[in-house]
Amino acid sequence: MFATRAQPVASVVSSNIQTRSMGTLREIQIRLNAIKSTxxxxxxxxxxxxxxxxxxxxAMETARVYGASSARIFENTKTVPAEGSQDVFIVSSSDRGLCGGIHSSVAKAARRQLEAAPAASQQVIVLGDKSKTQMSRSHKENITLSFNQIGKSIPTFAEASAVAETIKASNVKFDNAVILYNSFTSVIAYEATPLTTFSTDSLKAAEGFTAYEVDDEILENYNEFLFANNVYWSLVEGHASEMSAKRTAMENATKNAGEMVDRLTMIYNRSRQAAITSELVDIITGASAL
Known part of the structure; x- marks a missing residue:
């Protein structure tokens, strides 16, 4: 009688253990397959x-040559913003993600610039949907113009010129343009950097401008070229930083996925071994009872 009563209890306990183990094994296997696919x-x-x-x-090295030439004009003439001039902040980013914190980098830099800027210089122009989303969380009312379809391929000067012309032809009124972009430092590092394009009046009033003999009409056209050139420089250098950051992010993600696969494989093997052991215990218990 005692052996007859003990056998059902052992069978029920073993059955519960086996059911839980099989359920756990199935869940682990599904998760393993998902992580391997990722x-x-x-x-x-x-x-x-x-x-x-x-x-x-x-492309970035080529753009840097033209960008450095543009910046040297303002450095040699010692150009400074005119008193009471109005600034606009251009946040240079792209539409694509999965590249770490590269978009939040320029967004944070733009927020710091806006906090320090006077009320008259609180306008923001965004290049790229990713930074637009981040800037909209805190400064949605400051965004006066935005562009998308940026970052799919290496930016060209024609695209930068189109952006500059659209900004000039818009209702955004400004004297100086401060472009915030990701400056390429190395394949694993980048830094949000401001790049300023001064107004024509500021350039005329510069201390060292008297060394240049330029007509007003030519100077106006040249200053527009400098603005488009700076937009091009920021877009191309930001694109190079984005590609490097994306490669690093995907490399880290692949490494993490491999570590998770190894850990879950070990858990799966241990759970499977526990399930086999419980089945053996069930068989041995039943044989002993008989």
Whole structure:
């Protein structure tokens, strides 16, 4: 009688253990497959970003030559903002994510600039949907103009000129334009940097401008070219920083996925071994009872 009563109890307990183990094993297997698939995607995205980085860096080096020439004009003439001039802040970013905190970098820099700027210089122009989303959380009322479809490929000077012309033709009134972009430092580092384009009046009033003999009409056209050139520089250098950051982000994501797969595989093997052990205990208990 005692053996007859003990056998159902052991069978019920073993059945519960086996059911829980099988359920756990199935859940672990589903999660393992999902993480492996994610790891394959991030590895592919890393390879794509790696192939784009050299081209982006080459275009950035070319843009830096023209950008440095533009900046040297303002440095040599010792141009400073005119008293009471109005600024506009241009946040240079892109539409695409999965590249770490590169978009939040310029958004944070723009917020700091806005906090220190006077009330008359609180206008913001955003290049890229990612930074527009972040800036809208705190300074939605300051955004006067925005652009999208940016960052799909290496920016060209024609695209930068179109952006500059649209800004000039818009209702945004400003004297100086401060472009906030991600300056490429290395393949794993970037820094939000301001790039200022001064107004024509500020350039005329500069201390060292007397060394240049330029007609007013030519100077106006040249200053517009400097503005478009700075927009181009910021877009191209920001694109190179984005591709490098995306490659680093996807590399870290692939590494994390691999570590999670190893950890879950160990848990799966231990759970499977526990399930097998419980089945063996059930068989041995039943044989002993007989």
């Amino acid at each position: 790891g394959k995607v991030t590895k592919s995205m890393k390879m794509i970003a790696s192939s784009k980085v050299p081209k982006a860096q080459k």
